[in-house]
Amino acid sequence: METTHPTLEELEQFIRGSLDDEAAAPIERHLEKDLCSRCLFATRKLMAEAEPDLRDNIRRFTRWDELPAAERRDGLGAAMRQAMRRGVVIRAERALGPELLAELERRSPTARRAVIRTAERYQLFGFVEFLCHASREAVFRDVARALELAGLAVEVADSLDPRIYVAKFTTDMQALAHAYLGNARRVASDLFGAEGAFQQALLLREQGTQGSPVYAEIGSLLGSLRIDQGRYLEARTILQEALALYRSFGFEREQGKILVKLADVEGYSGSPEKAVEILEEAVEQLQTAGAGRLLAYAHRNLTDWMVDADQALEALARYRKARELYDEHFQEPALGMRRRWLEGRIYAALGDLDLAVGAFEEVRGAAAERELSYEAAMVSLELAIVHLDRGEVAQVQDLVEEMTPIFRSHELHRHALAAVYLFRHAARSQTLTTGFAREILRYLRRARNNPYERFEPSARWS
Amino acid sequence: MRPRPSKRSEPGELQRLVLSVRHAINDLFAGYAIPEEKASTILRESVELLVRHCGQTDRPRQFFLQMLEDRCIAYVEAQEAAEEERDDGDDAPDA
Numbered sequence: 001m002e003t004t005h006p007t008l009e010e011l012e013q014f015i016r017g018s019l020d021d022e023a024a025a026p027i028e029r030h031l032e033k034d035l036c037s038r039c040l041f042a043t044r045k046l047m048a049e050a051e052p053d054l055r056d057n058i059r060r061f062t063r064w065d066e067l068p069a070a071e072r073r074d075g076l077g078a079a080m081r082q083a084m085r086r087g088v089v090i091r092a093e094r095a096l097g098p099e100l101l102a103e104l105e106r107r108s109p110t111a112r113r114a115v116i117r118t119a120e121r122y123q124l125f126g127f128v129e130f131l132c133h134a135s136r137e138a139v140f141r142d143v144a145r146a147l148e149l150a151g152l153a154v155e156v157a158d159s160l161d162p163r164i165y166v167a168k169f170t171t172d173m174q175a176l177a178h179a180y181l182g183n184a185r186r187v188a189s190d191l192f193g194a195e196g197a198f199q200q201a202l203l204l205r206e207q208g209t210q211g212s213p214v215y216a217e218i219g220s221l222l223g224s225l226r227i228d229q230g231r232y233l234e235a236r237t238i239l240q241e242a243l244a245l246y247r248s249f250g251f252e253r254e255q256g257k258i259l260v261k262l263a264d265v266e267g268y269s270g271s272p273e274k275a276v277e278i279l280e281e282a283v284e285q286l287q288t289a290g291a292g293r294l295l296a297y298a299h300r301n302l303t304d305w306m307v308d309a310d311q312a313l314e315a316l317a318r319y320r321k322a323r324e325l326y327d328e329h330f331q332e333p334a335l336g337m338r339r340r341w342l343e344g345r346i347y348a349a350l351g352d353l354d355l356a357v358g359a360f361e362e363v364r365g366a367a368a369e370r371e372l373s374y375e376a377a378m379v380s381l382e383l384a385i386v387h388l389d390r391g392e393v394a395q396v397q398d399l400v401e402e403m404t405p406i407f408r409s410h411e412l413h414r415h416a417l418a419a420v421y422l423f424r425h426a427a428r429s430q431t432l433t434t435g436f437a438r439e440i441l442r443y444l445r446r447a448r449n450n451p452y453e454r455f456e457p458s459a460r461w462s
Numbered sequence: 463m464r465p466r467p468s469k470r471s472e473p474g475e476l477q478r479l480v481l482s483v484r485h486a487i488n489d490l491f492a493g494y495a496i497p498e499e500k501a502s503t504i505l506r507e508s509v510e511l512l513v514r515h516c517g518q519t520d521r522p523r524q525f526f527l528q529m530l531e532d533r534c535i536a537y538v539e540a541q542e543a544a545e546e547e548r549d550d551g552d553d554a555p556d557a
Contacts, residue, residue: 055502058509061484062491062501073481080477080509087513166507209507211532213515248528250521 005039006030015046015089016053017081024085031092035099040092041121047089048163054082093126100127101134104152116155123159128173131156132180139187146184153177168207172214175204179218186225189413189449194225216245216254223261228449232269239265253294256286260298263305268446272308279305296322296329303342312349319346337366341379348386356386373409374448377420380406381441384427388434400427413451419443422455476516479523480509486527494534504533 006014006027013019014027030036031043060067060075067075100122104112116122131153139146157177160170182197198221205218219242226235239262246254259282267275279302286295299322306315319342326339344359360383367376380403387395403424406412412420419440426432439458447453480487491501508529512522519525 054506058502058506059498062498062505073484076480076484077477079506080480083506083509083513084476086510090514166510168507169510209511209533210536212511212529213518249515249525250519251515252520253518 003030003034003036005036008042011039011043012046012050015043015082015085016050017057017078017085019081021081024081028085028088031088032095035092035095037096037099037121040089040096043089044093044124044164047086048161050082051163054079054086057082090126090129093124094130095126096124097127097130097134100124101131101149101152109148112152113155116152117159120161122156123161124156125160125165125169125173128153128157128160128177132176135180135184139184143184143188147181147188150177150181150184154181168209171204172208172212175201175208175218176214178204179221182225183221186228186449189451191225191229191450191452195229198222198225211245213245213249213251213254216242216249216251219245220254220258220261223258223265227261227264227268230268230446230450230453232265235265236262252285252289253291256282256289256291256298257294259285260294260301263301267305267308272305275305276302276309276311292325293329296325299325300330300338300342304345307342307345307349310349312346315346316350319343337363337370337375340366341382344379344382348382348389353386353390357383360386368405371409371411373406373411374416374444377403377406377412377416378441378444381423381437381444384423384432385434385437385441388432388437393430396427396432400424413447415451415454416444416447419455422457476512476522479526480512483523483527487530490527490530490534494538496534496537500537504530504537507533 010019010027014024019027027039031040057075057079061072061079063072104115104122107115131149135146135149135153138149154174154177157170157174160173162170178197178201182194182201185191185194185197201218202222205215208214219238223235223239223242226232226238239258243255243258243262246258259278263275263278263282266272266278279298282298283295283302286298299318303315303319303322306312306318330336330339340359341363344356344363347353347359348356360379363379364376364383367373367379380399384396384399387393387399400423403420406420407417423432423437423440426436436457440455443453443455447455487505490496491504496504508526511529512526515525516522
């Protein structure tokens with residue numbers, strides 16, 4: 001069927017807010033659902049031209065001493081319609097994201113950046129939003145891709161046309177894109193690079209719409225960096241500020257997300273009981289918000305911290321309750337492996353050591369197969385603790401001898417490697433205790449993305 | 463579980479929302495002594511923020527008023543900072 005395009009005149013009436021909602025609906029559909037890029041770009045051109053109208057309409061509304069109420073109301077009505085239509089354009093820009101990204105990815109990485117700087121087609125506010133979102137989605141599956149997407153977002157945000165978008169919103173997008181670049185660098189364990197990107201994001205944030213959702217989102221991302229850097233006091237302050245903002249906005253999903261991070265702050269600072277309390281609140285919040293995958297994460301972390309807080313029975317009950325959610329959201333092999341790991345931790349805490357060994361061995365095999373050396377090292381420590389609990393010193397010896405591939409891999413940063421060496425040394429010299437193994441395990445968990453954090457054994461072991 | 467607000471508000475719905483708080487808007491601008499030109503900018507930014515984020519909040523009215531008030535406060539603070547800077551400049555000894 002042939003597509004019918006609106007006329008230029010209709011598009012102009014649409015963006016100037018002079019069409020009523022009924023007449024505007026087919027154009028909205030055409031832009032947002034049919035993804036007609038020809039009409040979208042024509043509308044964007046008109047958007048810049050209609051800008052003075054929007055300002056006049058708003059001004060009419062604010063002249064309460066001079067204009068009659070009806071005229072002021074009309075001014076606001078027209079301004080609102082214009083703002084809504086601009087919102088449609090930005091959503092359409094965002095919806096065009098996959099197509100634009102596919103086009104860019106057909107070019108070399110350097111050429112992608114050059115074309116963004118020169119071709120208006122890519123200089124879209126909604127495209128920055130799309131790239132930031134895509135980077136966030138990719139970050140734990142494919143960090144290299146997340147880095148590339150955030151890099152492109154920075155490039156696009158820097159090239160936005162100030163005649164089309166509100167200047168402060170453009171600055172917001174620049175700040176957000178830098179924050180996502182920092183986030184991807186954090187997950188890639190480049191904490192210095194992440195810090196640099198966040199410093200840039202914070203500078204830009206100060207010039208943007210302060211106290212807005214973007215302001216809070218940058219705080220949320222920065223909080224994750226501070227956690228990985230082990231700067232828990234700062235992380236707590238930053239995350240609490242973001243939480244207060246989200247509470248005041250009434251954004252339930254985001255509140256839940258921040259609570260999940262705050263729980264990590266408490267857990268890594270040595271208060272797993274507090275982490276459990278916070279996660280219970282997060283679960284409630286996320287249930288209300290209907291946030292499926294995030295809710296599954298919150299349940300998983302809650303179960304995990306319950307084990308650390310010596311609440312093994314509660315952890316088991318929680319795990320059983322959340323099973324369905326796990327099945328629904330953790331289908332990727334890596335996440336399935338983590339689920340089995342969690343089962344092992346629960347069994348170990350309950351004293352069901354055979355089941356724990358079975359689960360941990362399975363995870364160890366899967367980690368080795370997927371060449372996930374960091375995970376392999378951690379689960380080897382879990383296994384060692386169980387064997388030590390059963391007095392199986394020989395099994396611990398065998399275990400450390402099987403760890404050779406871990407030492408040869410480049411996946412462990414040097415401080416993590418040093419900690420695992422200490423573990424091996426203690427096991428070989430038969431001086432390894434469960435307490436020491438647990439301490440190394442806690443360190444590895446904390447320092448996953450932080451190659452600069454040293455393992456400092458407590459005075460008891462040194 | 464309480465019902466979630468629709469992901470996207472109807473255009474008329476948001477328009478009614480802003481109109482319903484017009485007195486609060488007037489009070490805010492008057493309370494913070496925001497000049498007319500600046501008031502337009504603040505209102506314009508707040509309206510666009512409302513349009514962009516109305517799907518995320520279960521309290522759009524409060525969200526909108528908060529966006530307005532935050533921008534008013536930021537304006538007043540910027541004015542005060544500029545004034546202080548001017549005063550400091552006046553007090554500085556001549557070179």
